[in-house]
Amino acid sequence: KAGVTQTPRYLIKTRGQQVTLSCSPISGHRSVSWYQQTPGQGLQFLFEYFSETQRNKGNFPGRFSGRQFSNSRSEMNVSTLELGDSALYLCASQTGSDTEAFFGQGTRLTVV
Amino acid sequence: GQQLNQSPQSMFIQEGEDVSMNCTSSSIFNTWLWYKQDPGEGPVLLIALYKAGELTSNGRLTAQFGITRKDSFLNISASIPSDVGIYFCAGQRLLNNNDMRFGAGTRLTVKP
Numbered sequence: 001k002a003g004v005t006q007t008p009r010y011l012i013k014t015r016g017q018q019v020t021l022s023c024s025p026i027s028g029h030r031s032v033s034w035y036q037q038t039p040g041q042g043l044q045f046l047f048e049y050f051s052e053t054q055r056n057k058g059n060f061p062g063r064f065s066g067r068q069f070s071n072s073r074s075e076m077n078v079s080t081l082e083l084g085d086s087a088l089y090l091c092a093s094q095t096g097s098d099t100e101a102f103f104g105q106g107t108r109l110t111v112v
Numbered sequence: 113g114q115q116l117n118q119s120p121q122s123m124f125i126q127e128g129e130d131v132s133m134n135c136t137s138s139s140i141f142n143t144w145l146w147y148k149q150d151p152g153e154g155p156v157l158l159i160a161l162y163k164a165g166e167l168t169s170n171g172r173l174t175a176q177f178g179i180t181r182k183d184s185f186l187n188i189s190a191s192i193p194s195d196v197g198i199y200f201c202a203g204q205r206l207l208n209n210n211d212m213r214f215g216a217g218t219r220l221t222v223k224p
Binding site for chain 1: 115143145147152153154155156157160200202204211212213214215216217
């Protein structure tokens with residue numbers, strides 16, 4: 001059974017640009033959550049999607065957005081990139097609520 | 113959102129020693145999860161706990177779900193060099209939607 005797949009693994013962008021990251025959950029999992037991980041702040045919750053609907057949202061500015069498709073694959077978008085957006089972005093998939101969450105390998109975003 | 117209180121922040125131990133780390137919160141959780149993360153990779157699920165008082169083992173790892181549902185601990189027995197990494201706790205509470213919080217992590221160094 002394939003695990004959670006995130007693409008791309010690495011990305012370098014310039015300030016002001018926008019970026020789209022992709023996450024394919026484990027087959028059969030309908031919940032996808034996104035996290036930002038930085039050395040100083042640890043794992044910070046961005047948002048969660050379940051059956052194409054955003055079900056929960058963390059405290060991030062509106063520049064961070066996401067969506068989920070009918071096949072449960074999810075994308076997150078960051079517009080007008082800032083240097084502080086440099087981080088490891090992780091997605092986690094679950095079958096539903098209150099179940100084990102499995103993480104992808106992450107996308108390392110560097111903003112220069 | 114409120115993160116979990118995980119301690120210690122870091123540990124330096126000798127190979128063969130036992131390790132203990134814990135997470136506490138002022139909130140009640142339905143599920144406790146423990147993860148290990150290697151540099152540049154996503155967190156890997158080690159143990160999941162679903163019931164207050166539950167004690168679960170996975171090889172040399174043992175974790176317990178606190179009776180009050182506000183804490184959990186992870187023990188590693190007879191540590192080996194490949195145990196090196198960052199260990200995270202995560203608590204899930206089923207409110208209106210999925211709500212998962214993370215500890216800041218315990219960085220474990222094992223000296224051969």
